[in-house]
Every structure is written in C-alpha cells, then in structure tokens.
Amino acid sequence: MKKQFAVIGLGRFGGSVARALCEMGYEVLVVDKNEQRIQDFSNIATHAVVADTTDEEALNALGIRNFDIVVVAIGEDIQSSILTTLILKELDVQTVVVKARNALHGKVLYKIGADKVVYPERDMGIRVVHSLISPNILDIIELADDYSIVEIHAGEFFSGKTLKDLDIRAKFGCNVMAIKSGDRINIAPLASDRINEGDILVVIGHNDDLQRLEEKA
C-alpha cells in the first residue's frame, strides 16, 4: 500500500511539497489555518482542511495518527511549529518531518522528537554557492557536518584521463564512487577507467577536499 502523507502549513515550502506529492500520485491531506490557502489546494490535494494544528483536539479529529509521514512546514511562527511537532509525536505519528528556520529551532525540534529536520533555505543557499564556485557542480548531498557527495561535470581537467592519471584520492583525499556516461553508470570504477568530456563524476569526501577539487573542475 502507498504511503499516506499529511502536509501542515501551505507556505512556499509546504505548498511545493504537497504539489510534488500529489503529482507523484500520493494521497495527501493538507492542513492550514488560513482558509484561502486551503481553497487554493482544494482541487489539488486529496483532502484539504482548515485547522489550527496547535490545537490537539483538532489534530486528533483529523485522524492524523493514521498518516505514515507528516510534514510540518510552518516556517515563520516558530512557536506553532514546535507545538504542532510536540502534539504530533504525543499522538504517536510515526514519522514527523519538520522545516526549521535556523539551527536552534532545529535543535529544539529534535529534542521534542522530530524524526527529521530540514533546512530548505540553507540547503538551497549551499547548492547555489557550490554552483557559483564551479558551474560544473551539478548537485550536492550533505552526509554529515563536514562530508558530502557531489556530482561534478567532467570538463577539461578530467577529460581523456584515467582515474590513475588524475590520482584524486592521493591529491585531493576524495573518492570517485561512480562515473555516469550518458545512460550508463559505472558504480565500481577502476583505476584504468578513462573519463570523457561530458561524463559526470560522483565524488565523496570532506568538504574542504571537495572544495579544492571543485575549484579545479
């Protein structure tokens, strides 16, 4: 059976999460205290309900504990975000994903039981900065505070060279995990594998080392 989602707060982030889930064919309940926002989603979401989610009774009445994943996308009003998260965990919702405005907000959310905290503005900012440092950076996934996986578009620096020639592990302390060439992906690259211009390298490493590599790329 497909997972059931609820999205609380239909601002820019929550609205975009709800739209994407609906487009992927999931059943989505959307909740907002603002009637106009709920009107805007009445034809998009499976169920759209006006409610203040800091009211435990109101949340309970929605049968919120039956949803597999609840996304709390209340950004501005930190108090409402925290109260809503607390109530959801007290009602035994399995997975609660919450958008945080800043690190302190995120810390509080984890302390009260949030299963995952996301920082969409911060993460997008980081992505944009990487693409500005090197237009060849296609994507970045943060693994831990100091470690990431990046997708690098192979330009002149890499072109025509083997992994042995490039010696990325010794020179930059990073590991090439995979090489994508068009539709093909090589997930166990060998030292003798040659990189062609236009290939995409998937590289894992410490952020400082990745930055040195990005500046070359």
Ligand code: ADP
């Ligand atoms: P973004 O920064 O992603 O645009 P906002 O903080 O502007 O997010 O939007 C949050 C949404 O959450 C708004 O539509 C607001 O009406 C809704 N919201 C805020 N507090 C509550 C609450 N207590 N119960 C339900 N919805 C809420």
